[in-house]
Amino acid sequence: MQPPPQADESWTVASAKAKLSEVIERAQSTPQTITRNGKPSVVVVSAEEWQRKTTRKGTLAEFLMQSPLRGADLDLERQRDEPRDPAL
Structure with missing residues:
Protein backbone atom coordinates (compact mmCIF):
# COMPACT_ATOMS: atom_id res chain seq x y z
CA MET A 1 0.00 0.00 0.00
CA GLN A 2 1.23 3.46 -0.95
CA PRO A 3 1.85 5.93 1.91
CA PRO A 4 -0.35 9.05 1.83
CA PRO A 5 1.17 11.91 -0.16
CA GLN A 6 2.63 14.94 1.54
CA ALA A 7 1.17 18.41 0.88
CA ASP A 8 3.71 19.07 -1.87
CA GLU A 9 3.26 15.66 -3.54
CA SER A 10 0.67 14.58 -6.05
CA TRP A 11 -2.01 11.94 -5.54
CA THR A 12 -2.77 8.99 -7.76
CA VAL A 13 -6.42 8.55 -8.71
CA ALA A 14 -6.63 5.52 -6.41
CA SER A 15 -5.12 7.32 -3.41
CA ALA A 16 -7.28 10.41 -4.03
CA LYS A 17 -10.40 8.20 -4.10
CA ALA A 18 -9.40 6.47 -0.90
CA LYS A 19 -8.54 9.73 0.89
CA LEU A 20 -10.92 12.21 -0.73
CA SER A 21 -11.62 14.00 2.55
CA GLU A 22 -7.89 14.54 3.06
CA VAL A 23 -7.44 15.76 -0.53
CA ILE A 24 -10.23 18.30 0.05
CA GLU A 25 -8.81 19.37 3.41
CA ARG A 26 -5.32 19.92 2.00
CA ALA A 27 -6.73 21.74 -1.04
CA GLN A 28 -8.06 24.42 1.31
CA SER A 29 -4.49 25.66 1.73
CA THR A 30 -2.50 24.17 -1.17
CA PRO A 31 -3.60 23.01 -4.64
CA SER A 41 -4.49 15.05 -14.76
CA VAL A 42 -6.33 17.52 -12.53
CA VAL A 43 -5.67 20.01 -9.76
CA VAL A 44 -8.03 20.34 -6.82
CA VAL A 45 -8.22 23.83 -5.32
CA SER A 46 -10.42 25.44 -2.71
CA ALA A 47 -13.64 27.11 -3.82
CA GLU A 48 -12.16 30.43 -2.64
CA GLU A 49 -9.07 29.97 -4.86
CA TRP A 50 -11.22 28.94 -7.84
CA GLN A 51 -13.41 32.03 -7.40
CA ARG A 52 -10.34 34.26 -7.15
CA LYS A 53 -8.83 32.80 -10.33
CA THR A 54 -12.03 32.88 -12.41
CA THR A 55 -13.62 36.18 -11.39
CA ARG A 56 -13.58 38.69 -14.21
CA LYS A 57 -11.53 41.76 -13.43
CA GLY A 58 -13.11 44.56 -15.44
CA THR A 59 -14.54 44.63 -18.93
CA LEU A 60 -12.87 44.00 -22.27
CA ALA A 61 -13.11 47.73 -23.00
CA GLU A 62 -11.29 48.55 -19.74
CA PHE A 63 -8.60 46.00 -20.57
CA LEU A 64 -8.07 47.49 -24.03
CA MET A 65 -8.01 51.04 -22.64
CA GLN A 66 -5.23 50.02 -20.22
CA ALA A 87 -16.83 22.81 -47.52
CA LEU A 88 -13.08 22.11 -47.36
Missing part, protein backbone atom coordinates in the same frame (compact mmCIF):
# COMPACT_ATOMS: atom_id res chain seq x y z
CA GLN A 32 -3.57 19.20 -4.88
CA THR A 33 -2.54 17.46 -8.11
CA ILE A 34 -4.11 14.15 -9.05
CA THR A 35 -2.22 12.03 -11.55
CA ARG A 36 -3.47 9.40 -13.96
CA ASN A 37 -1.00 6.94 -15.46
CA GLY A 38 1.84 8.91 -13.89
CA LYS A 39 0.90 12.21 -15.56
CA PRO A 40 -0.80 15.21 -13.93
CA SER A 67 -3.16 48.30 -22.91
CA PRO A 68 0.43 49.50 -23.17
CA LEU A 69 -0.11 49.48 -26.96
CA ARG A 70 -2.86 52.09 -26.73
CA GLY A 71 -1.70 55.16 -28.60
CA ALA A 72 1.27 53.31 -30.13
CA ASP A 73 0.00 54.26 -33.61
CA LEU A 74 0.50 50.78 -35.03
CA ASP A 75 0.11 50.52 -38.78
CA LEU A 76 -1.96 47.38 -39.28
CA GLU A 77 -3.22 46.25 -42.65
CA ARG A 78 -6.18 43.96 -43.02
CA GLN A 79 -5.65 41.01 -45.30
CA ARG A 80 -7.84 41.12 -48.39
CA ASP A 81 -7.72 37.37 -49.15
CA GLU A 82 -10.75 35.65 -50.57
CA PRO A 83 -12.87 33.84 -47.98
CA ARG A 84 -12.06 30.17 -47.58
CA ASP A 85 -14.48 27.52 -48.84
CA PRO A 86 -16.29 26.17 -45.75
